[in-house]
Structure formats: structure tokens, C-alpha cells
Amino acid sequence: MSKYLILCVDDEREVLDSVIQDLDCFEEHFLLEAAESVQEAKEIIADSEQNEIKLALILCDHIMPDQTGISFLIELNQQESTKPTRKLLLTGQAGLEDTVEAVNHSSLDFYIAKPWIGDDLRDVVKEQLTDYMIENEPDLMPWSSFLNTEKIFNAVAKKRMNFGE
Structure with a gap:
């Protein structure tokens, strides 16, 4: 199976630790990384790309010191290598205007409000990863077990039906 990355970005360490803990069930099949800033996230993405690890999903806070989460997701959507990435906003502070901007730029696949419920977060991430794999992975069967x-x-x-036509 190819290597894929789940990246969580939040400038509050406690929130980041909590998200990582809630998503640790995905670690068996995905690399799970945390970044406390957009700059750190960009470094992790660059390192991953050098190692031929694709960014499957990013879960990003909106309000951060150096760049907003929405502007970062829009930026990722404009890059060929990260355009297919499933982009989730996890925040309690994004205004309607910001969220609409992200949706209009096709840069947001899902919005999760803080505080979140762990089971709901895992369900959303599982569905988003499933959609990502269906769209980007030629060999789907190994992914069906989880x-x-x-x-x-x-x-x-x-x-198979389309192939047979």
C-alpha cells in the first residue's frame, strides 16, 4: 500500500494533542503528524512529498498567528500535489464569510465545530479518507478493511463495470 499522511494543524498544543489522540486509530495505516503553525505544516508537507508520501487529509484550525487556516487550505487547493487532499476545518472561530470563501474556492471538504466529539470526528475523517482513496488510489481492496x-x-x-465496457 502507498504511504499517505494525515496532518493536523492547530497553534494550541492541548487541542492538537487531543485531536491526535482522537485520531490515533488511523496510525496503523496512515502517517499521523501534528503541526503548531502553517509554516511547520508546510515543512511537513514538503518533507512528505520528498519521501513520496501523499497528503490524504488535513485537519486545520482557522485562527492562527501567521496565516489563517482557510487561506492555507485555499493555498493547498491551488497546488497540484495537494489539490486532491481532503481539507477539513476544525474551529470554533471561523466566521460565515471565511467559511463561504473556503467553500467557494473548493478548498473545504468538511467543517467541524469546536468542541468536537471524538467518535464524530473519527467518523468524519473515516468518510473523508474513504472518498480520498476512491478518487486517488487505484488498488482499493486493501483499504476496505478499515x-x-x-x-x-x-x-x-x-x-470493474466501467472497465468491462
Whole structure:
């Protein structure tokens, strides 16, 4: 299986630790990284790309000191290597205008409000990763055991039907 990265970005260490703890169930199949700033996130992404590790999903806070989460997600959406990445905003402070801007730039796949519930966060991440794999991974079967099995089987069946035409 190819290597894929889940990146969590939040300038508050306690929040970041909590998100990582909630998502540690994905560590068996994905690299799980944390960044306390957009700059640190950019460094992690650059290192990953050098090692041929694709950024599958980014979970980003909005209000941060150097750059807002939404402007960062828009920036990622404009780069060829990170355009397919599933982009989630995890925040309690993004205003409607900011969120609409992200949606209009196709830079936001999901919005999660703080405080979040761990099970709900895991469910959203699982669905987003499933969608990412269906869109970007040619060999889906290995992913069916821990992502959305039914969705993956349906995608495999659809690919087989299209291949047969």
C-alpha cells in the first residue's frame, strides 16, 4: 500500500494533542503528524512529498498567528500535489464569510465545530479518507478493511463495470 499522511494543524498544543489522540486509530495505516503553525505544516508537507508520501487529509484550525487556516487550505487547493487532499476545518472561530470563501474556492471538504466529539470526528475523517482513496488510489481492496467497506466495494464494482465496457 502507498504511504499517505494525515496532518493536523492547530497553534494550541492541548487541542492538537487531543485531536491526535482522537485520531490515533488511523496510525496503523496512515502517517499521523501534528503541526503548531502553517509554516511547520508546510515543512511537513514538503518533507512528505520528498519521501513520496501523499497528503490524504488535513485537519486545520482557522485562527492562527501567521496565516489563517482557510487561506492555507485555499493555498493547498491551488497546488497540484495537494489539490486532491481532503481539507477539513476544525474551529470554533471561523466566521460565515471565511467559511463561504473556503467553500467557494473548493478548498473545504468538511467543517467541524469546536468542541468536537471524538467518535464524530473519527467518523468524519473515516468518510473523508474513504472518498480520498476512491478518487486517488487505484488498488482499493486493501483499504476496505478499515475505511468505509461498503463504499469501497461499490467503487470497486463500478470500476470493474466501467472497465468491462
